Amino acid sequence: MTDAATVDGYQRAFDTLCDKRLAQSMYSECDVLMQDVLLTLHGDDHTGRRALEMQLFKRDFIRYYEREVYPITLKATLNPYLMEGRMDLVEFGGRVNINLSADLAGIDRDAGSADELDLLLSVSKKFSEGATLFHSTRNKDEVRLEVGQTLSLFKEKFLTPSWKRREALLSSVKEKREPESNLPRDVLTVLLANRDKHDLDDEMIAREVAFFLQAATHSSANALVHIFNEIDVWSKSHPEHADKIKTDPFFLQRCVHEGLRLHPASPVAWRTSTCPFRLLSGMQVDDGDSVIVDLQKSNQDESIFGPNPEQFDPYREVVGKAPSFGLTFGVGVHTCFGRDLAGGSLPGRNLDPDKYYFGTLTNLMRSLLSHNIRSDPDNPPVTDTTTVRNNWSSYPVLIG
Numbered sequence: 199m200t201d202a203a204t205v206d207g208y209q210r211a212f213d214t215l216c217d218k219r220l221a222q223s224m225y226s227e228c229d230v231l232m233q234d235v236l237l238t239l240h241g242d243d244h245t246g247r248r249a250l251e252m253q254l255f256k257r258d259f260i261r262y263y264e265r266e267v268y269p270i271t272l273k274a275t276l277n278p279y280l281m282e283g284r285m286d287l288v289e290f291g292g293r294v295n296i297n298l299s300a301d302l303a304g305i306d307r308d309a310g311s312a313d314e315l316d317l318l319l320s321v322s323k324k325f326s327e328g329a330t331l332f333h334s335t336r337n338k339d340e341v342r343l344e345v346g347q348t349l350s351l352f353k354e355k356f357l358t359p360s361w362k363r364r365e366a367l368l369s370s371v372k373e374k375r376e377p378e379s380n381l382p383r384d385v386l387t388v389l390l391a392n393r394d395k396h397d398l399d400d401e402m403i404a405r406e407v408a409f410f411l412q413a414a415t416h417s418s419a420n421a422l423v424h425i426f427n428e429i430d431v432w433s434k435s436h437p438e439h440a441d442k443i444k445t446d447p448f449f450l451q452r453c454v455h456e457g458l459r460l461h462p463a464s465p466v467a468w469r470t471s472t473c474p475f476r477l478l479s480g481m482q483v484d485d486g487d488s489v490i491v492d493l494q495k496s497n498q499d500e501s502i503f504g505p506n507p508e509q510f511d512p513y514r515e516v517v518g519k520a521p522s523f524g525l526t527f528g529v530g531v532h533t534c535f536g537r538d539l540a541g542g543s544l545p546g547r548n549l550d551p552d553k554y555y556f557g558t559l560t561n562l563m564r565s566l567l568s569h570n571i572r573s574d575p576d577n578p579p580v581t582d583t584t585t586v587r588n589n590w591s592s593y594p595v596l597i598g
């Protein structure tokens with residue numbers, strides 16, 4: 199086979215992503231950042247690393263984050279924009295998520311320094327450009343060079359001090375001078391504590407922490423902008439429901455999931471076959487052949503998502519067990535670590551809003567809507583032309 203096989207249709211795409219004979223292949227264009235990080239590993243190496251890091255993403259931690267940490271970060275990030283009465287939603291999305299990502303990755307910051315946080319955000323943006331190099335419209339060698347330089351800066355300014363603090367803590371715990379509960383719960387600590395067991399060298403650890411920093415920041419930030427745009431357009435043509443979006447968090451979560459369904463972070467997932475076999479579509483693939491899973495199309499499979507699947511419709515009823523956001527967080531061995539944190543619980547029997555976890559995206563939108571966020575009639579949004587992914591580089595809004 200010469201051309202890559204393309205898979206679409208929700209169920210076929212789902213099964214293909216779960217097929218362990220297919221290895222990840224979309225994120226290897228920027229090895230300086232992505233070589234052997236969780237997302238690009240396959241087989242036992244991936245299983246071992248994932249199990250190691252997964253311990254951080256237990257339910258209690260996600261809940262603690264959503265309830266205790268995120269509201270404080272959100273308030274602090276939002277306040278200056280409320281005073282101004284306007285903001286760029288792309289910039290805001292990055293700023294509100296970078297603290298969360300840095301905590302998860304294990305990067306310490308000076309809590310009072312806005313400049314330092316902005317520097318970290320620009321570093322993570324460059325890492326994101328590297329991670330998604332496959333879809334870049336820029337000169338790829340130039341981007342690789344910039345990512346390499348940014349990684350050096352990141353190590354000097356952020357990683358090394360965070361690393362030293364954690365190594366000192368780990369020694370204290372080992373020598374029983376401190377209880378284990380004093381260790382931070384983050385990727386860097388887990389990797390340093392297990393580096394021998396998992397054969398992790400310094401460069402590998404640096405790449406993994408940098409990868410995490412960008413993974414937790416930019417997909418959520420881009421999703422936030424898409425979701426706002428969909429809600430804004432829909433509310434204008436359905437003014438009778440505008441209030442419901444603001445007052446009913448379950449309905450708002452439906453809007454958020456509907457926005458996620460229509461806008462997966464990447465429109466496609468690429469895999470490479472590790473052996474000859476026949477795809478569910480009947481197409482034969484050989485060892486090393488590429489397989490493209492069309493997430494965008496599969497998320498608009500009429501047999502699952504109902505009529506007019508290309509349209510935003512928060513009243514949409516989904517058939518069977520498919521989640522309302524479709525394949526946007528992936529499935530199978532590479533399922534997104536941030537799915538429950540960003541997307542929240544899937545509505546079931548628990549309809550008590552005080553006990554239900556709506557996810558950071560719904561909570562964010564809820565807060566922005568309560569502050570009367572609206573599109574800026576004088577400043578239209580600008581598309582990001584540095585990538586073929588459907589993102590905005592700027593999305594001005596008015597608030598307050």
Ligand code: HEM
Pocket residue numbers: 222236237238248302410413414415417418421462463464467468525526527528529531532533534535536537539540
């Ligand atoms: C709306 C927000 C997000 C979206 C749409 C999203 C989407 C995805 C997708 C589609 C994958 C799988 C890629 C593939 O199979 O090829 C993935 C993997 C991953 N995501 Fe997310 N993500 C989001 C937020 C987050 C957050 C907040 C975190 C951190 C807590 C995160 C961490 C990860 C990690 C570590 C992986 C790699 C998992 C593995 O390879 O085993 N993501 N994400």
